[in-house]
Amino acid sequence: MHREDLDALIGHAQEGDIRAFEALVAGHLPLVRRFARAFAVSDADADDLAQEALVRVYKHLRLFRYQASFSSWLYALVRNAFLDAEKGRAGTRRTREEPLGVEHEERAGGVRPDDALERAQDEERLWRALRQVPIEFRSAVVLFDIEGCTYDEVATIEGVAVGTVKSRLHRGRAHLRGLLEAIEPRAAHSAGARSPPGTDVSAAPSHLRRGS
Amino acid sequence: MSSPSENEDHDLRARLRQLRVDPPPRDFGATLRQRLVEAGPPLPAPRWRRLHLPFDRAPRLAWPAAGIALGAAAFFALSLLQPKPERVAPATTVAAILPATKIAVVRINLSAELAVDSAWIRVTLPPELSFWADGRALPQRSFEWTQPLRSGDNEIPIAVRGQRPGRYRIAVNARIGDEQVQDEVLLEVVAG
Numbered sequence: 001m002h003r004e005d006l007d008a009l010i011g012h013a014q015e016g017d018i019r020a021f022e023a024l025v026a027g028h029l030p031l032v033r034r035f036a037r038a039f040a041v042s043d044a045d046a047d048d049l050a051q052e053a054l055v056r057v058y059k060h061l062r063l064f065r066y067q068a069s070f071s072s073w074l075y076a077l078v079r080n081a082f083l084d085a086e087k088g089r090a091g092t093r094r095t096r097e098e099p100l101g102v103e104h105e106e107r108a109g110g111v112r113p114d115d116a117l118e119r120a121q122d123e124e125r126l127w128r129a130l131r132q133v134p135i136e137f138r139s140a141v142v143l144f145d146i147e148g149c150t151y152d153e154v155a156t157i158e159g160v161a162v163g164t165v166k167s168r169l170h171r172g173r174a175h176l177r178g179l180l181e182a183i184e185p186r187a188a189h190s191a192g193a194r195s196p197p198g199t200d201v202s203a204a205p206s207h208l209r210r211g212s
Numbered sequence: 213m214s215s216p217s218e219n220e221d222h223d224l225r226a227r228l229r230q231l232r233v234d235p236p237p238r239d240f241g242a243t244l245r246q247r248l249v250e251a252g253p254p255l256p257a258p259r260w261r262r263l264h265l266p267f268d269r270a271p272r273l274a275w276p277a278a279g280i281a282l283g284a285a286a287f288f289a290l291s292l293l294q295p296k297p298e299r300v301a302p303a304t305t306v307a308a309i310l311p312a313t314k315i316a317v318v319r320i321n322l323s324a325e326l327a328v329d330s331a332w333i334r335v336t337l338p339p340e341l342s343f344w345a346d347g348r349a350l351p352q353r354s355f356e357w358t359q360p361l362r363s364g365d366n367e368i369p370i371a372v373r374g375q376r377p378g379r380y381r382i383a384v385n386a387r388i389g390d391e392q393v394q395d396e397v398l399l400e401v402v403a404g
């Protein structure tokens with residue numbers, strides 16, 4: 001989208017034009033929805049959380065004054081909305097969340113699933129484990145490792161230094177590995193045991209394609 | 213040759229990349245529109261008073277009679293979101309000058325037009341400066357806290373001491389709800 005078109009859409013949306021807002025965020029919806037999935041209590045709640053965050057972006061759209069890129073500003077607001085939602089339900093989270101161990105029990109005793117189902121279960125395990133990574137590390141892992149944002153982009157969105165982003169990534173991945181190791185047979189994800197199904201180099205995040 | 217932890221990191225990142233799949237549309241757009249309509253138009257922009265750091269004039273220094281501490285006033289206003297490089301002081305402009313043998317009380321002024329119940333604030337010092345309390349340097353490089361802000365000026369005094377001559381930046385971050393501001397205060401420590 002050209003800068004002039006983007007500015008025009010922002011201007012219209014700031015005046016309450018919902019269609020302009022929808023056009024403005026259309027390209028960001030997949031990321032926002034995936035991002036929400038890491039912060040929702042369950043998959044079923046993810047879209048509700050994403051919509052809640054987008055409504056908050058819309059309500060605060062007049063705060064945007066072109067001092068940052070719109071996408072960074074949008075993701076920063078969305079992230080804050082997710083963090084607030086997570087903190088708000090901190091007291092009830094433990095009882096509502098599905099335990100990680102259930103999946104393990106199903107795998108151990110169930111019929112061997114076909115590849116598609118196995119992949120779906122693998123993704124589901126990852127999302128559920130991600131939801132248990134401390135929130136200060138989680139968004140860095142999602143933005144960098146899933147969405148392919150650069151260190152600088154994550155730093156801008158999170159409002160921290162690049163060094164802090166690297167530290168959060170390191171700790172977030174370590175936490176995630178620990179969670180996964182607790183629920184998966186070691187052989188299922190050890191180095192070289194298998195490639196993730198459907199691996200497509202062309203779909204790699206931009207920072208990986210750049211070789212950083 | 214990669215270490216086992218590097219391999220594990222690589223494997224984990226490869227698995228995470230697989231999660232980057234567009235979610236099915238379901239009725240996401242329709243529901244979002246309904247919620248946007250119900251939410252009403254965007255809120256008016258808040259009236260944060262935007263003050264500029266007084267870098268274009270001489271630093272405000274006040275030397276107490278006892279000569280133990282000096283006061284430096286550094287002002288910034290809560291403004292709007294995310295890094296604003298245009299608001300960072302030019303490297304050649306110094307907010308305060310203090311002798312290396314003295315303790316400086318840096319008064320950070322958070323100025324807002326509206327009262328705020330809870331603002332998150334963090335002050336970070338470079339290694340060459342130390343926080344000072346109870347007659348000794350503190351090991352912490354950074355402090356963060358939340359506090360209410362009243363309408364108008366909110367001065368936060370911070371005692372610091374320089375280790376050796378040079379120009380150093382004190383980083384100040386503040387966040388109110390979704391708004392975030394980062395700023396720096398440049399101090400010059402001189403011999404003496």
